[in-house]
Amino acid sequence: MKTFIKYCLLLFIANASFGAYAQDSHTSDTDRKWYIPDHAVAQFAGNIGLISAGVGYSYLHDKVQTDIMYGFVPAFESNTSIHILTAKTAWHPWSVDLEKGYLLEPLRLGTGISYSYGPQFFTSLPKRYPDKYYWWASSLRFTPFIGTAISKKIGRDATMIKRVQLYGELGTTDLDVVSKFGNKHLPIWDILNLAFGTKFIF
Amino acid sequence: MYLSYFRKLAITVCLPLLIGVSACEKFEYSPNEVRLDESEQDLTRKNLEKIQALDLDKRTTFRFAVISDTQRFYDELDDAVDALNNRNDLDFVIITGDITDFGQTKEYRWINDRMQKLKIPFLTVIGNHDCVGNGKKIYQAMYGPYDYTMNIGRNRFVFINTNSLEFDEPVPDLDFFRKALQDTANFDQAFVLSHIPPFDADFDKSMEEEFNRISNQSKVKVSIHGHQHGYREPRKYYGDAVDYLIVGSVEKRGYEEIAVTGRQIELKRILF
Numbered sequence: 001m002k003t004f005i006k007y008c009l010l011l012f013i014a015n016a017s018f019g020a021y022a023q024d025s026h027t028s029d030t031d032r033k034w035y036i037p038d039h040a041v042a043q044f045a046g047n048i049g050l051i052s053a054g055v056g057y058s059y060l061h062d063k064v065q066t067d068i069m070y071g072f073v074p075a076f077e078s079n080t081s082i083h084i085l086t087a088k089t090a091w092h093p094w095s096v097d098l099e100k101g102y103l104l105e106p107l108r109l110g111t112g113i114s115y116s117y118g119p120q121f122f123t124s125l126p127k128r129y130p131d132k133y134y135w136w137a138s139s140l141r142f143t144p145f146i147g148t149a150i151s152k153k154i155g156r157d158a159t160m161i162k163r164v165q166l167y168g169e170l171g172t173t174d175l176d177v178v179s180k181f182g183n184k185h186l187p188i189w190d191i192l193n194l195a196f197g198t199k200f201i202f
Numbered sequence: 203m204y205l206s207y208f209r210k211l212a213i214t215v216c217l218p219l220l221i222g223v224s225a226c227e228k229f230e231y232s233p234n235e236v237r238l239d240e241s242e243q244d245l246t247r248k249n250l251e252k253i254q255a256l257d258l259d260k261r262t263t264f265r266f267a268v269i270s271d272t273q274r275f276y277d278e279l280d281d282a283v284d285a286l287n288n289r290n291d292l293d294f295v296i297i298t299g300d301i302t303d304f305g306q307t308k309e310y311r312w313i314n315d316r317m318q319k320l321k322i323p324f325l326t327v328i329g330n331h332d333c334v335g336n337g338k339k340i341y342q343a344m345y346g347p348y349d350y351t352m353n354i355g356r357n358r359f360v361f362i363n364t365n366s367l368e369f370d371e372p373v374p375d376l377d378f379f380r381k382a383l384q385d386t387a388n389f390d391q392a393f394v395l396s397h398i399p400p401f402d403a404d405f406d407k408s409m410e411e412e413f414n415r416i417s418n419q420s421k422v423k424v425s426i427h428g429h430q431h432g433y434r435e436p437r438k439y440y441g442d443a444v445d446y447l448i449v450g451s452v453e454k455r456g457y458e459e460i461a462v463t464g465r466q467i468e469l470k471r472i473l474f
Contacts, residue, residue, distance in 0.1 A: 044229065045231055046230070047230045049232065073231040073235050077236045077339075078336065078343060082232050082235065082336070116335075120339075129367060133367075134331075138234075183274070193229065194229055195229070
């Protein structure tokens with residue numbers, strides 16, 4: 001176990017000092033204009049919509065990605081659907097170059113900040129309430145997660161989409177974490193949720 | 203050879219399928235989604251039917267318990283359910299609001315999953331915390347209407363939404379309240395159950411007097427509430443015929459036991 005941790009630490013330091021070694025795979029070092037997205041993304045679940053989709057950017061030697069996504073939740077047992085805007089940032093300390101164009105990101109850590117649109121949600125407490133009546137903003141949620149991703153190089157270098165990535169996430173929300181405090185009878189599993197998605201890397 | 207083939211099949215087909223099916227509810231679309239299983243819907247109607255089926259009007263005495271403000275007190279609620287189940291002499295349970303803390307689907311589910319372990323039916327009224335975000339919609343889908351009544355023999359129970367700050371329309375709905383209690387020939391005594399008591403600052407002050415007048419003139423004997431987390435024993439708050447009781451949060455590890463024998467009402471605070 002100790003050797004494993006040492007190995008991981010070494011790998012991490014090597015990565016951090018030499019920067020990304022899989023330069024072909026990701027996109028922050030291309031000469032395309034800064035505002036052109038580096039990838040498109042679509043996700044299933046994860047408390048940011050049944051389906052959410054958007055575009056994103058890659059930076060800090062392709063170690064960090066930020067996605068801007070719109071998500072949709074059908075009305076189900078009510079009469080109104082939910083529209084959610086999310087900014088999602090993830091960091092992966094290591095990339096492992098596998099054979100045949102496969103690239104594994106064994107660990108991804110990140111969080112989304114999502115905004116749910118609608119008159120039933122408040123960002124600052126409406127005036128009708130006494131001060132600090134509710135301490136949280138019902139429109140804003142933090143959705144921290146831990147995940148993993150694998151991508152494959154496709155096409156030639158000239159094609160628009162150069163890689164396709166699949167990712168999975170195990171996440172929670174800020175209020176779920178708050179709910180867990182002081183409740184031994186609330187299993188950790190109850191405050192966790194699963195999501196998966198795909199990225200088309202330009 | 204065959205064994206390895208079946209093993210491969212099991213691993214590649216059955217295992218992911220099993221994980222997929224068991225993990226279905228692990229895919230969450232929003233903390234505010236109103237997505238409920240059929241068994242989690244329309245609970246007030248279902249429980250009213252269960253209570254009617256008990257034929258409590260044919261009994262000399264029936265007993266019920268009231269708990270309140272279960273919001274985020276899962277450990278305490280588990281203990282409350284155990285304590286209530288160990289009684290064996292209770293007929294139903296009522297939660298007087300603030301079932302959840304953030305009005306989120308999962309909280310509603312976490313509370314309901316625990317309440318489903320009760321051997322007896324339970325009813326609810328909506329609390330102010332249950333209204334936050336999509337909470338009102340989740341409450342309506344899971345439990346039903348905010349305002350409703352129940353009869354047990356010559357006893358009338360009125361469940362009413364008194365969360366004035368959470369609604370654009372006037373709350374409590376005094377028209378409903380009046381109608382729910384106007385046929386005084388049909389009952390000997392009445393119980394009012396709501397989250398916010400009329401004397402609380404969060405109750406619409408312009409309605410306090412009328413609300414109490416209706417209660418006092420319509421045979422209401424006990425008005426039962428939550429919101430204030432500390433227990434407050436029954437007291438004639440306005441000097442009229444109505445006793446007002448604050449059940450206190452389940453966090454305080456107590457519930458109110460109410461025994462009704464004809465016109466005799468016995469109130470008891472039980473700690474667990």
